[in-house]
Amino acid sequence: MKTALDDRNLPLKGITTDGSPLYPEPIRKVFGDVPHQLCIFHIIKDLTKGILKAVAKERERLAQTKPKLKRGRPSSTDKEARR
Template identity: 35%
Template sequence: MTQGFVILALDGLQPDVGHEVLWVLRDCSSGEVLLARSLLSSSEDDLAVLLREVQAFLPVPIRGVVTDGQRSIRNAVQTVLPEVPHQLCHFHYLREAAKPVYEADRHAKKELKKQLRGIRPIERGLEKRTDLEAQAIRGYCLAVRSALTDDGRPPLSASGLNYRNA
């Protein structure tokens, strides 16, 4: 902890529903894992125990906490570290911000699919043609097909915001 403080990241990893959750607490600045423990529960009380354990272990103060915003985590942080700023991690924040765009894109793709069901016959009609017009039409068909099948994962690669082929 050469920086003299810790920005604490807290996250739970659950392989399958009903299994134990591996809780990892790490310093955002150094990346050092401060505590990792499996728990059967993700309750506020259980998480508060982990936070207190890390706080007691650290030789420097905790200046901030970054989490996914789960209610039990927020409550545990508020209980154990009431004066410490707590923020949503950037990935989760961006994912939430991208939801309206993602949903609009998904709806637009669904509507576009309804209108463009006849693309396959157009492509079949061009199979034996090699002229420039046929090549251009094939390019348009390919663009439409890729727009309909490209499923990006928000927040950083929503399919409607993917311009790699433009």
């Protein structure tokens, strides 16, 4: 890519990547001090994934603390089920 840009005398103004930790060092070696930004789509995707994981974990925790009731409608003599 660097060769193709150089052959056409096109300046590289910046690079956008998905945020992998593998990119910064090779980019710096090949292109020098070029601005590097993270793709907003990938940032939002990772945030959403983390939030959904936290919500699922909390739902699981809440489900375990839910009281165990008998099935059906409580009878008028079943005081425990009314609470």
